[in-house]
Amino acid sequence: xxxxxxxxxxxxxxxxxxxxxxxxxxxxxxxxxxxxxxxxxxxxxxxxxxxxxxxxxxxxxxxxxxxxxxxxxxxxxxxxxxxxxxxxxxxxxxxxxxxxxxxxxxxxxxxxxxxxxxxxxxxxxxxxxxxxxxxxxxxxxxxxxxxxxxxxxxxxxxxxxxx
Amino acid sequence: xxxxxxxxxxxxxxxxxxxxxxxxxxxxxxxxxxxxxxxxxxxxxxxxxxxxxxxxxxxxxxxxxxxxxxxxxxxxxxxxxxxxxxxxxxxxxxxxxxxxxxxxxxxxxxxxxxxxxxxxxxxxxxxxxxxxxxxxxxxxxxxxxxxxxxxxxxxxxxxxxxxxxxxxxxxxxxxxxxxxxxxxxxxxxxxxxxxxxxxxxxxxxxxxxxxxxxxxxxxxxxxxxxxxxxxxxxxxxxxxxxxxxxxxxxxxxxxxxxxxxxxxxxxxxxxxxxxxxxxxxxxxxxxxxxxxxxxxxxxxxxxxxxxxxxxxxxxxxxxxxxxxxxxxxxxxxxxxxxxxxxxxxxxxxxxxxxxxxxxxxxxxxxxxxxxxxxxxxxxxxxxxxxxxxxxxxxxxxxxxxxxxxxxxxxxxxxxxxxxxxxxxxxxxxxxxxxxxxxxxxxxxxxxxxxxxxxxxxxxxxxxxxxxxxxxxxxxxxxxxxxxxxxxxxxxxxxxxxxxxxxx
Numbered sequence: 181x182x183x184x185x186x187x188x189x190x191x192x193x194x195x196x197x198x199x200x201x202x203x204x205x206x207x208x209x210x211x212x213x214x215x216x217x218x219x220x221x222x223x224x225x226x227x228x229x230x231x232x233x234x235x236x237x238x239x240x241x242x243x244x245x246x247x248x249x250x251x252x253x254x255x256x257x258x259x260x261x262x263x264x265x266x267x268x269x270x271x272x273x274x275x276x277x278x279x280x281x282x283x284x285x286x287x288x289x290x291x292x293x294x295x296x297x298x299x300x301x302x303x304x305x306x307x308x309x310x311x312x313x314x315x316x317x318x319x320x321x322x323x324x325x326x327x328x329x330x331x332x333x334x335x336x337x338x339x340x341x342x343x
Numbered sequence: 344x345x346x347x348x349x350x351x352x353x354x355x356x357x358x359x360x361x362x363x364x365x366x367x368x369x370x371x372x373x374x375x376x377x378x379x380x381x382x383x384x385x386x387x388x389x390x391x392x393x394x395x396x397x398x399x400x401x402x403x404x405x406x407x408x409x410x411x412x413x414x415x416x417x418x419x420x421x422x423x424x425x426x427x428x429x430x431x432x433x434x435x436x437x438x439x440x441x442x443x444x445x446x447x448x449x450x451x452x453x454x455x456x457x458x459x460x461x462x463x464x465x466x467x468x469x470x471x472x473x474x475x476x477x478x479x480x481x482x483x484x485x486x487x488x489x490x491x492x493x494x495x496x497x498x499x500x501x502x503x504x505x506x507x508x509x510x511x512x513x514x515x516x517x518x519x520x521x522x523x524x525x526x527x528x529x530x531x532x533x534x535x536x537x538x539x540x541x542x543x544x545x546x547x548x549x550x551x552x553x554x555x556x557x558x559x560x561x562x563x564x565x566x567x568x569x570x571x572x573x574x575x576x577x578x579x580x581x582x583x584x585x586x587x588x589x590x591x592x593x594x595x596x597x598x599x600x601x602x603x604x605x606x607x608x609x610x611x612x613x614x615x616x617x618x619x620x621x622x623x624x625x626x627x628x629x630x631x632x633x634x635x636x637x638x639x640x641x642x643x644x645x646x647x648x649x650x651x652x653x654x655x656x657x658x659x660x661x662x663x664x665x666x667x668x669x670x671x672x673x674x675x676x677x678x679x680x681x682x683x684x685x686x687x688x689x690x691x692x693x694x695x696x697x698x699x700x701x702x703x704x705x706x707x708x709x710x711x712x713x714x715x716x717x718x719x720x721x722x723x724x725x726x727x728x729x730x731x732x733x734x735x736x737x738x739x740x741x742x743x744x745x746x747x748x749x750x751x752x753x754x755x756x757x758x759x760x761x762x763x764x765x766x767x768x769x770x771x772x773x774x775x776x777x778x779x780x781x782x783x784x785x786x787x788x789x790x791x792x793x794x795x796x797x798x799x800x801x802x803x804x805x806x807x808x809x810x811x812x813x814x815x816x817x818x819x820x821x822x823x824x825x826x827x828x829x830x831x832x833x834x835x836x837x838x839x840x841x842x843x844x845x846x
Contacts, residue, residue: 188772190768190772191768191769191771191772191774194765194768195513195517198517198520201535202520202535205534205535209533209534210532210534213532213533214532215527215530215532215534219797219798220529220793220794220795220797220798221529221530221794221798222529222530223530224527224529224530224532224534227523227790227793227794228520228523228534228535231516231519231520231523232516232520234512234516235512235513235516235517235520238509238512238513238516239513241509242507242509242510242513245507245509245831255563255566255771258568259566263565263566263567264566266565266566267562267563267565267566270561270562270565270735271562271760271763271764274558274739274760274763275760277739277743278743278753278756278757278760281743281747281753281756282753286744290740293736293739293740294736294737294740297565297732297735297736297739298732298733298736300565301565301570301571301730301731301732301735302570302571302732303571303730303732312733312736312737313736316733316736316737316740317740320737320740320741320744324393324744324748328393328396328748329396330393330396330744330747330748330751331751332744332747333747333753
């Protein structure tokens, strides 16, 4: 069990936190609201508590079972440190993009994000990067704003294309 | 019985919007299917927030067409590059790629598209005939039966998911817990909202699935090599003569479609199992058995007709019972719920025109697939040449805008990102993602019917064993789990004995 925990502690910790949060909320927020006990109508805690206990039992059983899972990992077999850094950087770029979307708006943030990701992938042809970033952000904008009537974030500069 | 709803639904489909969205869905589905790593589920996820802004039948036409197109599109890259665009096409490459190597790529793609189209139509016939029968049977179901059905659906998905049953159950439980976030419908209390107004309705299903599947997939894609490389693919032109070639394999076509529809109707089975089962069956009964694996036409017809017939089969329990058979049909079910309809017997009774509309869009999708698939093959070849360095940021933008368009909420964007991180964590440690989606979709059905059952019961939980259908389902679930545990115990003991002997 300890061996399995050592190799999978991040996700085991995640599940333990989820289960702990369920019980913590039941003992605090649910009790305050008066929905932690009673019959099926009033007791909103019974079902999530049961599911959390079931999850905990399965988790312990999973750790106790001998052998590793037979599912293939999604990580590329020849992944090296650079690949992990690239994935982490992509997530960071995406997070920054989400933050900037509301502040700077779609039409400024999106081409910058596309170019950043392409540079991250190793692209160096400037014209190609510029063409892809501008064309794809305009096409997507046209589809969403003109065809689907979705108002995209304009940001502090309120940039909107009058299609 | 079926005629009037079908006609009403057909009227709702035969509008410029309905036809246009179905056409667009097939085209988008084929493109998504062609690109390795994406697939019909991703296509449905990306278009779900967009689709739900349209009227119901055209909206479902778009999504079902993506499902149909995506189930076929993977065969094109399987035949040309030996890389299946989706796992559904893994069996197709066994004979499709050798055919291409012999200079018959056009024939192979034409056969694949024609077989998918006809197989899908045959699956549609099964759908149209069986789903009303099943819905009528389920009309007598009460809360205990729906509770037992929801448990069966979750268990089935957990059983066939990658990894162990326990991991599937843990993932499914996580999905069930996610579904409890928000305002409780019975007590009107707030559960796991942490005082946030954004959490009063829980996390939006679109943010959950886009994050779990699409964002995590892009993180894994960027870890691959050859991000700048455009695969060298020659343009091929299949012709409509493929239909005539297909008719030579009519027995294979019918049997494979039947296998596909059967496996599709079983929760958790899906297109991959049906395509390999159909391939194995076709090979066993073929006079040219030795040709299979070397470019036999039957080796392309069997898996492609099966995996598209599976779509029709999958829609049977989804529409008639409200129990999705896989993650893609769970998303379709989610779309129906977002549009304000409740799948199951109620839908057949109270909104038969919606059911008729779904039948119409499904059948029409397969007809469009034949025409668009053959005519637009050169387009898909060009799409295959798109380097990942361009594809990854475009998919991320679609994820972002698709999620944003659901509720125009920035909170949803950050929720999507958070679920992206969770999706990566699950995939690194080999926990399946599909049970999470099934748990989120079935969670409200399970909890609401469980609590209703206990409210009406005078014997507490014994009500589930007092009613015959729910008792049968529960006993079947227990037996399935017991058989799985016993089988694993024997396997583990066998390995242990071998180790001891070798020592």
